[in-house]
Amino acid sequence: MTTKAAKFDTPTDEALALGRQLCFAVYSAAHAFNRTYKPMLDRFGLTYPQYLVLLALWQQDGMTVKRIGEELGLDSGTLSPLLKRLEAAGYIGRMRDPADERQVIVSLTESGRRLKTEAFTILAQIGKATGCSLEEIGELRDALQRLTRRLADNPQGD
Amino acid sequence: MTTKAAKFDTPTDEALALGRQLCFAVYSAAHAFNRTYKPMLDRFGLTYPQYLVLLALWQQDGMTVKRIGEELGLDSGTLSPLLKRLEAAGYIGRMRDPADERQVIVSLTESGRRLKTEAFTILAQIGKATGCSLEEIGELRDALQRLTRRLADNPQGD
Protein backbone atom coordinates (compact mmCIF):
# COMPACT_ATOMS: atom_id res chain seq x y z
CA MET A 1 0.00 0.00 0.00
CA THR A 2 2.75 2.47 0.93
CA THR A 3 6.33 2.44 -0.24
CA LYS A 4 9.18 2.16 2.21
CA ALA A 5 10.00 5.82 1.73
CA ALA A 6 6.46 6.94 2.48
CA LYS A 7 6.41 5.35 5.90
CA PHE A 8 6.98 8.69 7.67
CA ASP A 9 6.10 12.17 6.41
CA THR A 10 9.60 13.40 7.14
CA PRO A 11 12.75 11.36 7.64
CA THR A 12 12.76 11.76 11.45
CA ASP A 13 9.07 12.23 12.05
CA GLU A 14 8.80 9.23 14.33
CA ALA A 15 11.16 10.94 16.78
CA LEU A 16 8.30 13.29 17.74
CA ALA A 17 5.84 10.49 18.55
CA LEU A 18 4.38 10.82 22.03
CA GLY A 19 5.23 7.21 22.78
CA ARG A 20 8.88 7.98 22.15
CA GLN A 21 9.16 10.91 24.55
CA LEU A 22 10.80 10.33 27.91
CA CYS A 23 9.21 13.55 29.17
CA PHE A 24 5.76 12.26 28.36
CA ALA A 25 6.49 8.93 30.03
CA VAL A 26 7.49 10.83 33.18
CA TYR A 27 4.45 13.11 32.90
CA SER A 28 2.12 10.13 32.54
CA ALA A 29 3.72 8.21 35.40
CA ALA A 30 3.34 11.23 37.68
CA HIS A 31 -0.37 11.41 36.87
CA ALA A 32 -0.73 7.67 37.35
CA PHE A 33 0.81 7.92 40.82
CA ASN A 34 -1.46 10.82 41.66
CA ARG A 35 -4.52 8.84 40.63
CA THR A 36 -3.39 5.81 42.62
CA TYR A 37 -2.74 7.84 45.75
CA LYS A 38 -5.94 9.85 45.53
CA PRO A 39 -8.44 7.35 46.97
CA MET A 40 -6.01 6.42 49.75
CA LEU A 41 -5.41 10.04 50.71
CA ASP A 42 -9.03 11.10 50.32
CA ARG A 43 -9.78 9.20 53.53
CA PHE A 44 -7.65 11.68 55.41
CA GLY A 45 -8.69 14.74 53.42
CA LEU A 46 -5.18 15.02 52.00
CA THR A 47 -3.89 15.84 48.54
CA TYR A 48 -0.71 14.25 47.24
CA PRO A 49 1.44 17.40 47.67
CA GLN A 50 0.11 17.76 51.21
CA TYR A 51 1.11 14.15 51.85
CA LEU A 52 4.62 14.95 50.60
CA VAL A 53 4.86 17.76 53.15
CA LEU A 54 3.87 15.32 55.89
CA LEU A 55 6.45 12.79 54.66
CA ALA A 56 9.05 15.54 54.99
CA LEU A 57 7.86 16.52 58.47
CA TRP A 58 7.80 12.91 59.68
CA GLN A 59 11.48 12.76 58.87
CA GLN A 60 12.28 16.16 60.34
CA ASP A 61 9.72 18.07 62.34
CA GLY A 62 9.85 21.81 62.90
CA MET A 63 11.27 22.91 59.55
CA THR A 64 10.78 26.41 58.16
CA VAL A 65 8.69 26.98 55.04
CA LYS A 66 11.86 27.65 53.09
CA ARG A 67 13.44 24.38 54.23
CA ILE A 68 10.35 22.39 53.29
CA GLY A 69 10.44 24.09 49.93
CA GLU A 70 14.02 22.98 49.42
CA GLU A 71 13.12 19.40 50.32
CA LEU A 72 10.20 19.27 47.89
CA GLY A 73 11.37 21.67 45.20
CA LEU A 74 8.45 24.05 45.79
CA ASP A 75 8.37 27.78 46.44
CA SER A 76 6.47 29.74 49.07
CA GLY A 77 3.83 30.69 46.52
CA THR A 78 2.83 27.05 46.42
CA LEU A 79 3.55 26.18 50.03
CA SER A 80 1.95 29.11 51.86
CA PRO A 81 -1.65 28.29 50.92
CA LEU A 82 -1.00 24.53 51.06
CA LEU A 83 0.31 24.79 54.62
CA LYS A 84 -2.67 26.90 55.62
CA ARG A 85 -4.92 24.10 54.45
CA LEU A 86 -2.87 21.51 56.34
CA GLU A 87 -3.20 23.71 59.40
CA ALA A 88 -6.94 24.08 58.91
CA ALA A 89 -7.14 20.28 58.66
CA GLY A 90 -5.42 20.07 62.03
CA TYR A 91 -2.31 18.17 60.91
CA ILE A 92 0.24 20.93 61.43
CA GLY A 93 0.79 24.13 63.36
CA ARG A 94 2.62 27.22 62.09
CA MET A 95 4.38 29.86 64.13
CA ARG A 96 6.87 32.63 63.56
CA ASP A 97 10.37 31.86 64.71
CA PRO A 98 10.93 34.15 67.74
CA ALA A 99 14.63 34.32 66.86
CA ASP A 100 13.88 35.49 63.29
CA GLU A 101 10.38 36.72 62.73
CA ARG A 102 10.70 36.41 58.97
CA GLN A 103 10.63 32.64 59.23
CA VAL A 104 7.66 30.42 59.92
CA ILE A 105 8.26 27.14 61.68
CA VAL A 106 5.98 24.27 60.72
CA SER A 107 5.32 21.53 63.29
CA LEU A 108 3.23 18.39 63.32
CA THR A 109 0.26 18.30 65.66
CA GLU A 110 -0.55 15.16 67.62
CA SER A 111 -3.03 14.34 64.84
CA GLY A 112 -0.33 14.84 62.22
CA ARG A 113 2.08 12.56 64.06
CA ARG A 114 -0.59 9.88 64.44
CA LEU A 115 -1.07 9.85 60.67
CA LYS A 116 2.44 8.48 60.22
CA THR A 117 1.19 5.02 61.17
CA GLU A 118 -1.23 5.06 58.24
CA ALA A 119 1.57 6.06 55.92
CA PHE A 120 3.15 2.63 56.25
CA THR A 121 -0.10 1.07 55.07
CA ILE A 122 -0.30 3.46 52.12
CA LEU A 123 3.32 2.73 51.29
CA ALA A 124 2.60 -0.99 51.17
CA GLN A 125 -0.47 -0.51 48.97
CA ILE A 126 1.45 1.69 46.56
CA GLY A 127 4.33 -0.75 46.43
CA LYS A 128 1.90 -3.47 45.52
CA ALA A 129 0.21 -1.29 42.88
CA THR A 130 3.52 -0.62 41.15
CA GLY A 131 4.04 -4.34 40.71
CA CYS A 132 7.76 -3.73 41.07
CA SER A 133 10.26 -5.50 43.27
CA LEU A 134 12.10 -3.39 45.81
CA GLU A 135 15.14 -3.73 43.61
CA GLU A 136 13.35 -2.50 40.48
CA ILE A 137 11.88 0.40 42.43
CA GLY A 138 15.31 1.34 43.71
CA GLU A 139 16.89 1.26 40.28
CA LEU A 140 14.15 3.25 38.61
CA ARG A 141 14.15 5.79 41.43
CA ASP A 142 17.92 6.25 41.22
CA ALA A 143 17.80 6.65 37.45
CA LEU A 144 15.11 9.31 37.82
CA GLN A 145 17.07 11.12 40.52
CA ARG A 146 20.11 11.25 38.24
CA LEU A 147 17.93 12.53 35.41
CA THR A 148 16.35 15.20 37.62
CA ARG A 149 19.75 16.34 38.81
CA ARG A 150 21.05 16.67 35.26
CA LEU A 151 17.96 18.56 34.09
CA ALA A 152 18.15 20.91 37.08
CA ASP A 153 21.86 21.49 36.67
CA ASN A 154 21.49 22.41 33.04
CA PRO A 155 22.23 26.09 32.55
CA GLN A 156 20.91 26.16 28.99
CA GLY A 157 17.98 28.44 29.87
CA ASP A 158 16.54 30.10 26.79
CA MET B 1 26.60 8.55 70.63
CA THR B 2 23.51 6.56 69.68
CA THR B 3 23.01 2.86 70.05
CA LYS B 4 22.35 0.70 67.03
CA ALA B 5 18.70 0.40 67.99
CA ALA B 6 18.22 4.16 68.22
CA LYS B 7 19.26 4.77 64.64
CA PHE B 8 15.64 5.13 63.51
CA ASP B 9 12.65 6.15 65.62
CA THR B 10 10.73 3.11 64.44
CA PRO B 11 12.10 -0.05 62.88
CA THR B 12 11.08 0.88 59.32
CA ASP B 13 11.13 4.66 59.58
CA GLU B 14 13.66 5.06 56.80
CA ALA B 15 11.15 3.55 54.38
CA LEU B 16 9.17 6.80 54.52
CA ALA B 17 12.12 9.02 53.62
CA LEU B 18 11.38 11.25 50.64
CA GLY B 19 14.59 10.16 48.95
CA ARG B 20 13.38 6.58 49.04
CA GLN B 21 10.04 7.19 47.33
CA LEU B 22 9.68 6.27 43.67
CA CYS B 23 6.59 8.47 43.48
CA PHE B 24 8.57 11.49 44.64
CA ALA B 25 11.36 10.75 42.16
CA VAL B 26 8.75 10.70 39.37
CA TYR B 27 7.09 13.86 40.72
CA SER B 28 10.42 15.68 40.85
CA ALA B 29 11.47 14.53 37.40
CA ALA B 30 8.18 15.75 35.95
CA HIS B 31 8.75 19.18 37.46
CA ALA B 32 12.35 19.21 36.25
CA PHE B 33 11.20 18.51 32.69
CA ASN B 34 8.59 21.23 32.96
CA ARG B 35 11.20 23.74 34.08
CA THR B 36 13.57 22.72 31.30
CA TYR B 37 10.89 23.01 28.62
CA LYS B 38 9.51 26.30 29.89
CA PRO B 39 12.07 28.74 28.44
CA MET B 40 12.04 26.89 25.11
CA LEU B 41 8.24 26.95 24.87
CA ASP B 42 7.88 30.51 26.17
CA ARG B 43 9.22 31.71 22.82
CA PHE B 44 6.11 30.35 21.18
CA GLY B 45 3.71 31.28 23.96
CA LEU B 46 3.13 27.61 24.71
CA THR B 47 2.82 25.69 27.96
CA TYR B 48 4.07 22.15 28.24
CA PRO B 49 0.60 20.52 28.11
CA GLN B 50 -0.22 22.63 25.08
CA TYR B 51 2.98 21.38 23.47
CA LEU B 52 1.89 17.81 24.17
CA VAL B 53 -1.36 18.46 22.31
CA LEU B 54 0.63 19.75 19.34
CA LEU B 55 2.89 16.68 19.46
CA ALA B 56 -0.25 14.55 19.25
CA LEU B 57 -1.68 16.57 16.38
CA TRP B 58 1.58 16.49 14.42
CA GLN B 59 1.29 12.71 14.46
CA GLN B 60 -2.41 12.66 13.66
CA ASP B 61 -4.23 15.81 12.66
CA GLY B 62 -7.98 16.22 12.94
CA MET B 63 -8.63 14.26 16.11
CA THR B 64 -11.65 14.83 18.31
CA VAL B 65 -11.28 16.23 21.82
CA LYS B 66 -12.04 12.80 23.24
CA ARG B 67 -9.36 11.16 21.11
CA ILE B 68 -6.75 13.71 22.15
CA GLY B 69 -7.77 13.08 25.75
CA GLU B 70 -7.14 9.36 25.28
CA GLU B 71 -3.72 10.03 23.78
CA LEU B 72 -2.65 12.30 26.63
CA GLY B 73 -4.62 10.84 29.51
CA LEU B 74 -6.56 14.07 30.07
CA ASP B 75 -10.28 14.70 30.30
CA SER B 76 -12.35 17.30 28.52
CA GLY B 77 -12.46 19.44 31.65
CA THR B 78 -8.75 19.99 31.20
CA LEU B 79 -8.70 20.03 27.41
CA SER B 80 -11.61 22.31 26.61
CA PRO B 81 -10.07 25.49 28.02
CA LEU B 82 -6.56 24.45 26.93
CA LEU B 83 -7.73 24.00 23.33
CA LYS B 84 -9.46 27.36 23.40
CA ARG B 85 -6.17 28.95 24.34
CA LEU B 86 -4.35 27.09 21.56
CA GLU B 87 -7.03 28.34 19.17
CA ALA B 88 -6.70 31.90 20.45
CA ALA B 89 -2.93 31.59 19.89
CA GLY B 90 -3.65 30.63 16.28
CA TYR B 91 -2.11 27.17 16.33
CA ILE B 92 -5.30 25.13 15.95
CA GLY B 93 -8.86 25.40 14.73
CA ARG B 94 -11.89 23.71 16.28
CA MET B 95 -15.13 22.77 14.58
CA ARG B 96 -18.08 20.55 15.28
CA ASP B 97 -18.14 17.32 13.33
CA PRO B 98 -21.04 17.72 10.86
CA ALA B 99 -21.63 13.95 11.02
CA ASP B 100 -21.94 14.04 14.84
CA GLU B 101 -22.48 17.44 16.32
CA ARG B 102 -21.48 16.24 19.79
CA GLN B 103 -17.89 15.95 18.70
CA VAL B 104 -15.38 18.72 18.11
CA ILE B 105 -12.64 18.15 15.58
CA VAL B 106 -9.31 19.80 16.29
CA SER B 107 -7.05 20.68 13.39
CA LEU B 108 -3.69 22.35 13.04
CA THR B 109 -3.56 25.73 11.34
CA GLU B 110 -0.77 26.56 8.93
CA SER B 111 0.96 28.27 11.87
CA GLY B 112 0.54 25.13 13.98
CA ARG B 113 2.02 22.95 11.25
CA ARG B 114 4.96 25.29 10.81
CA LEU B 115 5.81 24.92 14.50
CA LYS B 116 6.66 21.27 13.94
CA THR B 117 10.01 22.28 12.50
CA GLU B 118 10.93 23.97 15.77
CA ALA B 119 9.97 20.86 17.70
CA PHE B 120 12.97 19.00 16.32
CA THR B 121 15.23 21.70 17.71
CA ILE B 122 13.53 21.53 21.11
CA LEU B 123 13.82 17.75 21.06
CA ALA B 124 17.55 17.98 20.48
CA GLN B 125 18.00 20.53 23.27
CA ILE B 126 16.03 18.40 25.71
CA GLY B 127 17.94 15.29 24.74
CA LYS B 128 21.16 17.14 25.49
CA ALA B 129 19.81 18.44 28.81
CA THR B 130 18.97 14.94 29.99
CA GLY B 131 22.56 13.90 29.48
CA CYS B 132 21.29 10.44 28.58
CA SER B 133 22.18 8.28 25.62
CA LEU B 134 19.36 7.31 23.30
CA GLU B 135 19.62 3.84 24.76
CA GLU B 136 19.30 5.03 28.36
CA ILE B 137 16.37 7.23 27.41
CA GLY B 138 14.66 4.31 25.74
CA GLU B 139 15.13 2.02 28.70
CA LEU B 140 13.96 4.54 31.26
CA ARG B 141 10.97 5.46 29.11
CA ASP B 142 9.97 1.82 28.70
CA ALA B 143 10.31 1.15 32.42
CA LEU B 144 8.10 4.17 33.16
CA GLN B 145 5.53 3.07 30.59
CA ARG B 146 5.32 -0.36 32.23
CA LEU B 147 4.98 1.28 35.63
CA THR B 148 2.24 3.62 34.41
CA ARG B 149 0.34 0.72 32.87
CA ARG B 150 0.49 -1.27 36.09
CA LEU B 151 -0.62 1.68 38.21
CA ALA B 152 -3.47 2.46 35.84
CA ASP B 153 -4.58 -1.17 35.62
CA ASN B 154 -4.72 -1.50 39.37
CA PRO B 155 -8.29 -1.90 40.52
CA GLN B 156 -7.48 -1.36 44.20
CA GLY B 157 -9.34 1.95 44.39
CA ASP B 158 -10.18 2.79 48.00
Place this chain on the structure above:
DNA sequence: CAAAATTAAATTGCGCGCAAATTAATTTTG
Protein backbone atom coordinates in the same frame (compact mmCIF):
# COMPACT_ATOMS: atom_id res chain seq x y z
C1' DC C 1 23.64 53.99 63.61
C1' DA C 2 20.69 54.93 59.55
C1' DA C 3 19.92 53.91 54.61
C1' DA C 4 20.19 50.26 51.33
C1' DA C 5 20.18 45.57 50.27
C1' DT C 6 18.77 41.07 51.27
C1' DT C 7 15.79 37.53 52.93
C1' DA C 8 11.32 34.88 54.18
C1' DA C 9 6.46 34.56 53.61
C1' DA C 10 2.40 35.86 51.78
C1' DT C 11 -0.40 37.46 47.95
C1' DT C 12 -2.03 37.86 43.09
C1' DG C 13 -2.81 36.09 38.62
C1' DC C 14 -2.86 32.42 35.32
C1' DG C 15 -2.84 27.65 33.51
C1' DC C 16 -3.26 22.99 34.39
C1' DG C 17 -5.84 18.61 36.31
C1' DC C 18 -9.77 16.59 38.00
C1' DA C 19 -14.47 15.85 40.01
C1' DA C 20 -19.09 17.07 39.46
C1' DA C 21 -22.83 19.28 37.22
C1' DT C 22 -24.74 21.02 32.81
C1' DT C 23 -25.98 21.21 27.92
C1' DA C 24 -26.78 19.30 23.61
C1' DA C 25 -26.74 15.54 20.32
C1' DT C 26 -27.16 10.70 19.33
C1' DT C 27 -28.41 5.94 20.33
C1' DT C 28 -31.04 2.56 22.62
C1' DT C 29 -35.47 0.63 24.08
C1' DG C 30 -40.07 -0.25 24.89
Place this chain on the structure above:
DNA sequence: CAAAATTAATTTGCGCGCAATTTAATTTTG
Protein backbone atom coordinates in the same frame (compact mmCIF):
# COMPACT_ATOMS: atom_id res chain seq x y z
C1' DC D 1 -41.43 6.64 16.86
C1' DA D 2 -41.16 8.73 21.50
C1' DA D 3 -39.06 8.29 26.13
C1' DA D 4 -34.93 6.95 28.40
C1' DA D 5 -30.17 6.22 28.38
C1' DT D 6 -25.79 7.31 26.66
C1' DT D 7 -22.21 10.18 24.85
C1' DA D 8 -19.21 14.50 23.86
C1' DA D 9 -18.03 18.73 25.20
C1' DT D 10 -18.44 22.70 28.22
C1' DT D 11 -18.67 24.86 32.67
C1' DT D 12 -17.79 25.40 37.68
C1' DG D 13 -15.07 24.93 41.70
C1' DC D 14 -10.89 23.76 44.07
C1' DG D 15 -5.93 22.76 44.74
C1' DC D 16 -1.57 22.82 42.97
C1' DG D 17 2.78 25.17 40.60
C1' DC D 18 5.05 29.12 39.30
C1' DA D 19 6.17 33.99 38.07
C1' DA D 20 5.86 38.46 39.84
C1' DT D 21 4.71 41.65 43.38
C1' DT D 22 4.18 42.97 48.19
C1' DT D 23 5.13 43.11 53.15
C1' DA D 24 7.89 42.71 56.98
C1' DA D 25 12.14 41.50 59.31
C1' DT D 26 17.06 41.14 59.27
C1' DT D 27 21.66 42.05 57.55
C1' DT D 28 24.91 44.75 55.17
C1' DT D 29 27.20 49.15 54.25
C1' DG D 30 28.55 53.69 54.16
